[in-house]
């Protein structure tokens with residue numbers, strides 16, 4: 001990627017204003033996160049299953065749903081633990097998750113509403129259990145950081161592929177994109 005994963009992390013943390021207070025709140029509630037993760041995974045896959053396109057992707061290969069459920073639970077819990085205090089290892093892990101989705105052909109039109117569904121579901125659960133608004137704020141912020149990684153992966157992979165195939169410079173490619181967008 002043009003930026004390293006940890007540089008990207010630094011930028012989004014700043015833009016989302018993910019503070020050390022948010023991080024403390026998440027860490028304190030890491031056990032809660034682990035406890036509710038399977039329930040969140042069920043709700044998430046029920047949501048994806050209602051969409052014909054996404055349901056086809058989910059069921060495209062043997063064992064995929066099972067793997068996904070496990071990786072979702074781990075992903076959800078990592079938002080609370082921060083792996084290495086939301087540092088380099090966290091950023092690398094999120095970058096790889098982004099790449100995994102690009103490889104399978106899951107696009108922003110799928111991922112953005114899906115993340116909105118997760119935030120909404122988490123909100124319902126937090127309210128039902130009488131959890132604090134602070135936890136909801138911190139979780140929404142980290143979900144947006146993770147979303148930024150998945151989204152950025154599309155841009156990085158697409159532009160790297162074009163540059164590799166054509167031998168164009170990054171500057172030329174950027175100019176062509178800007179000109180193309182102006183013509184639309």
Ligand code: HEM
Pocket residue numbers: 048054055057058064067068071072075096097100101104106110111112114115
């Ligand atoms: C925004 C929400 C999403 C999150 C947090 C998420 C999370 C994850 C994670 C953690 C992985 C494992 C990546 C790895 O191998 O390192 C994964 C893979 C995958 N995700 Fe997502 N995902 C999201 C959206 C979606 C959507 C919208 C679909 C559409 C069907 C989808 C389908 C898949 C599939 C098919 C895999 C690969 C499973 C396999 O064969 O191992 N995900 N996802």
